[in-house]
Amino acid sequence: MRNLQPDQTTDTRLRLIESASEIFIERGFKDAKIRDIVEQAKTNRAAVNYHFGGKEGLYAAVLQHNAALAIQDMSPAVNEARAPEEQMRFYIRTFLKRLLDDNIQSRMSKLIAREVVEPTAAFDLVVEQFAVPLHKTLNGIMHAILGPNASEESVRRCSMSIIGQCLYYQRARRAVQRLDPDFSYSPANIDRLADHISDFSLGGLRAVAQQRAS
Amino acid sequence: MRNLQPDQTTDTRLRLIESASEIFIERGFKDAKIRDIVEQAKTNRAAVNYHFGGKEGLYAAVLQHNAALAIQDMSPAVNEARAPEEQMRFYIRTFLKRLLDDNIQSRMSKLIAREVVEPTAAFDLVVEQFAVPLHKTLNGIMHAILGPNASEESVRRCSMSIIGQCLYYQRARRAVQRLDPDFSYSPANIDRLADHISDFSLGGLRAVAQQRAS
DNA sequence: TTGAAATTAAAACAACTGTTTGATACAAGT
């Protein structure tokens, strides 16, 4: 049985999950080396297999741990009964921040983003449990902005247009820096970027809505 | 010296570059296995080192070969003196097709997209030589649509909003399929998608332009 | 204190993968 006081046992488990979180997010499942993880966690290689049964088990534990750490849901965005345009602004700003800052609470978003673009064995679980709800929330906002006549298809296309813009700045970081050396990933500039994506997307939604009307 | 008649020598080189192109595009530099490449090319492992000096050399040859195969430039889009909005539609459609069809001519675009999101040692070369010109062309179109008062910054932000949308459908293929099971990567639907991204982005550009004006 | 269970640690292991080697074949020029 696992010890109850803060001894080495649970400590090792936690330290492993902690450093594994960082390294999995940084390099992805495949490029993350167990040796690096255990070194950062100041423990032994075998500890991974002992506590988690292997690399995949450790990854699963990382997902579970970080899922518990942060409420992934974006429902606050829609629950505050603001205008749907404001809900969208909030959604975009929150999503971008989660992708681009180093907050521990944001780890789960980064893990999801990684799965979306670079699936592992946990893809189905992560998408089902996290990506789908996130998308549903955004789809709801899109629907509210586009109006009741909007097709499910345009709703989904618009959601993906927004997600695509946000993901680009996370996944193509190096290219962004090269194509726009002035661009900074500072919190202030991330807010400005969120504003741009929001303005751009609101315009896009208006165009798509009118397109339908005509 | 390499033989001049169509013997095995040049044949092996070409077969290697051909199968390497496919496999590098499919799995990326790191996950591409030399064993798989030489098997598909029906030759020996050592051939890679003999002809190209190693895996990196083969990758470099793949880049060079595919760069020569297809004119990457998008200038036709701006050279036909159409309205800038039409230039943008053309740009998006062409770019999307290059990312999503299996045309041999499209390989270079896929290699560039991969570098943007998953840089290798060839990143600087590829970006400098290919991504920058592509972006410059798009920036020019953005500038034409946004008007002469548009800041360089909004021009770049808008370009990246467009690129981000396009890349999403390539890199997040599996997630797209899951989040929208009806979505098809058929040529016809790619055209429809290009229309959506164009409509959405045109609306976005209008909004950004007005935003400046106000 | 003692003994069983849990945990940690180092080393051995096995699979994978890019590279090198050494042998061989072949074509072309002398």
Place this chain on the structure above:
DNA sequence: ACTTGTATCAAACAGTTGTTTTAATTTCAA
């Protein structure tokens, strides 16, 4: 015919990396 440079191939090699083993240690209840 002989030599030389080119090309191919199988096998050996070396580095990396996840896993297993086996022994040592720690913890905790009796």
